[in-house]
Amino acid sequence: MTLAKKARRKLEEEEEQAFEFPPFDEDGFATKEFELGGGLLVIGIITLGVGLLSWALSLTGLTVWVPLAIGIAVVIASPFILQRVRTRSDLYTKGDWAGLLAMEFFGWLALWFLLLDLVPFGH
Numbered sequence: 001m002t003l004a005k006k007a008r009r010k011l012e013e014e015e016e017q018a019f020e021f022p023p024f025d026e027d028g029f030a031t032k033e034f035e036l037g038g039g040l041l042v043i044g045i046i047t048l049g050v051g052l053l054s055w056a057l058s059l060t061g062l063t064v065w066v067p068l069a070i071g072i073a074v075v076i077a078s079p080f081i082l083q084r085v086r087t088r089s090d091l092y093t094k095g096d097w098a099g100l101l102a103m104e105f106f107g108w109l110a111l112w113f114l115l116l117d118l119v120p121f122g123h
């Protein structure tokens with residue numbers, strides 16, 4: 001057998017063993033997306049609460065470090081809260097957790113700063 005025939009046979013065998021995508025799990029996908037939506041709702045409520053709390057603490061005349069420390073502590077504690085509230089949080093990937101925490105952190109800062117801009121310290 002010549003080298004060309006061996007190469008052709010090997011190429012034909014590789015074509016037969018071509019990659020096939022696994023079947024798409026629609027139920028699993030929908031379950032995870034609904035769970036992420038519920039988790040986002042919980043994170044949004046926590047963000048709203050800590051943003052309002054930070055704003056209220058800032059208006060009392062406390063140093064900026066107190067609301068900042070409380071906000072960061074809540075952001076750090078929120079994955080534990082979310083795991084208690086959402087029973088299917090085991091479906092989340094590391095990227096899902098990172099996205100939720102980033103949205104919470106930047107949402108909290110944005111809400112806090114927006115409220116401070118609307119009602120300044122001295123008024």
